[in-house]
Amino acid sequence: MPRRRPTIKFRTSFANTIYDVMTARGWKETDSDTDWDFHWAEREWVYEVFDTMHLEPHQRLNHFRNGRELCRKDLLVKNLKRMKRGLQRDGQVDQAKAYDFMPLSFVLPREYAMFVEEFKRSGGVWIMKPIGSAQGRGIFLFSRLSEISEWRTDPYRHLNKDDKDPPRAEPEAYIVQRYIENPYLVGGKKFDMRLYVLVTSFSPLVAYMYRGGFARFSHTRYSSDPADIANNFVHLTNVAIQKTAENYDARSGGKKDLRSVKLLLAAEHGMAAVDRVFLAIERVVVRSLIAVQHVMIADKHCFELYGYDVLIDDELKPWLIEVNASPSLSANTKEDYQLKCDMLHDCLDIVDVEGRLRGDERSVGGFDLVYDGGVVEPDPQDCPWSTRLGTKVERENDGGD
Template sequence: MNDLQGLGSVTSNIVSWSPKRHNMRKRNSLRKRKEAPGPAVKPLVFRVDESTPTVVQSVLLERGWDKFDRQRQGVEDWNLYWRTSPFQMADHVNLKPWQRLNHHPGTTTLTRKDCLAKHLANMRKLYGKTLYQFTPLTFIMPDDYTKFVHKYFKEKRHLGTKPSYWICKPAELSRGRGIIIFSDIQDLVFNGTHVVQKYICNPLLVGRYKCDLRIYVCVTGFRPLTIYMYREGLVRFATEKFDLGNLQDCYSHLTNSSINKSGASYWKTKDVVGQGCKWTLSRFFSYLRKWDVDDLLLRQKINHMVILTVLAGAPSVPIAYNCFELFGFDILIDENLKPWLLEVNYSPALTVDCSIDVSVKRSLVHDIIELICLNGLRREERKGTRASLVRSRMPYARSNQRKHHTAPGPLSCVSVIQFTNRMCTKNNPAIQRAIDIRPKPTRTSQMREMMNRREGAKSNSRPRAQHMPHKVLSPYTPLTQSQFCKMKGTLGVFPEPNGHAGNFDLIFPFNEATFGASRNGLNVRRIIQELQKLMNKQLSSDKS
């Protein structure tokens, strides 16, 4: 009887089981696992002040970032601090590996008009006038007043009755403030430091209107020197037709948007230009192509100009990490299609005044966020803030003697990832399998993962020394790159020259030699030699 009961129990169990019911139970079990509460994913946090452009805040919020709030977050719980004014050196020294600042210390050597003029003059002495002939003849007042007077009257004698045109700019001001254009030296009036330059009186005109180009350049590090140029940009027009007979008409000679948007002709439909005073850079190059202008050659010339300009100031920039710098290069094209550097702007304006601004500047900020999330942190950043303080005060000459500057810097970008994937997977099946099955993370998700690891480390570990978070964090480095960097002899690998992030193109370093020459210090002479080779190669290919 007991055997029969046992048999009945087994039979009932067999009857009660079915594939359909089993699959249903399996699905319910999986659903419960998925719905199980896990650790909350914290958004990235940005910090601002009253000077932070509105478009920057808008884009970051759009990307899912949180705005820093002292009431809700700890003093170190932020990832990006973006503001218009420069930071104190103490801000750089106390940075944590998960934080970024939008300014690099010492970059005013490139953006102050008098400092830039001095650096470029020094480069002309060292490497020849031919290479650095993209800036107008410049004098710094009041120091060079005697030299200017001598040059002015010498040119007057040479020209006879023809006028000589000059422009005077305050060294520290922007947005066209305090600029005067003159032909008679008696009209030259200045108070404080100014630069006087030969006025380019044969600009390329579009519908008889003068224009210049605003080129956006992002330097993500000065050792190794890493320069990205934005493909899109702004073309800014004067709102009155160019007229050398009226040098006092700022709407005819100055292209600053802050000036021209208040002009009487701003909203008028102007010949070729149309309404307003701005085009996109892509529209401008499209316009040039209609006149059979080689826009690619013009872009190459601008690339070389940018590299040579940054090289002029880079040796005087102190070492600092976890920061980047966005520059606005103002470039004028003359009627012979030669680009001239007018100035380099610190914190180029990100105000949005028209639809052109919206399309260019919002995309620019999006791509900057992609770029800084893309760039890996250096090994030195994990060694504590005290060592960073020492290095930030060392000049390049002394820092070259240190042996710990061996890891690649901000060159750890998408081009490096592509390069390492191709190189290391040839002989490593394990890495290939990891690449094949690994989901492709977004830059933002990588940063969020880093912050969540930090939060987990805070809650799960005992109190330790202050430098321990540097070991816990895994900064924005994809799996394949981190594995590749463990392999012997890969720290000096140079990325492909077509590396880019969004609309940013890597223009320096452009080969393995220039990467090596800027990695431990800055061998400017070697870089100049490589750049001359590149320029000669491009020139010969254009002629053929």
């Protein structure tokens, strides 16, 4: 007779899908600061409290101590550039070229002079993003240096009007990137993809990728006309921005599931070409994790669920837009709720505070092991493609085999 597992005590400040999933598993909520088995914490709690605590061997936490190295825009760029330089220095030219998956980037105001030199040389459209904000706050496009001059003297000029932050003595740190002006379009609209990646260890690096996900679409047809450069409904796919558009489609939430997008691409380009694209996306994820592996503070108590935002251009090249340490777990449609609940159940199965796994699983629910001290490829007897990303997640209750 199997040993009865004790009730799992969890702590969280969230009241969305992760709370629903933990309670659905029979876990019991606690408000104790220390007496818990599992804590789904906010990032701020980790930065402010984690270093003051001693965790017991069985306790698990959903963030690594210095997750900013991957998820803060300026630090991600720094780590990717350092990785590329190291490969070039070691003569690994092809590997270094493989790190050209993030748009040309500069951190302002520190690298302002370098950016201006590049801008004067090549011009074009650029995009500015605050290094630490989310949901599209403070993002704007520009094609003239005069707009940067205005930002330097009025750093809150492009923030939402309802922002309550006090003015700064100096401009907020931003990252400026060359804008991808040739995005792949579906129905004439721009989109990017939100993908889920679970890292259970950075030493050694162990990472899983979720087969599902979704594409976030702009509300307005894409335009490269300079007159539309300030229209966020054309250029930014963030749900927080798009849902404020007139005639916003609340039923779909401006989203389409990843498998549907993959089938649309396959109908246009063939499955072999699309398989190469999705494998390239998977490799972008793996390389970004390798780039930060040696600077992350390894801790056996920690795991992290990342939200990767990836865009593909009209030449089917994937571009990494950003990595989110706290991807939104709120749902704006029934389908969105089901996707996130299923994904979180599978995530918690892998973290395995209940002690159910053998420890040698290559797939758990919709998550597939993609890196375990080295790249993990699908078994050709089980999967005819190079990656399972974007394929259907078969579940017992949906009629799958």
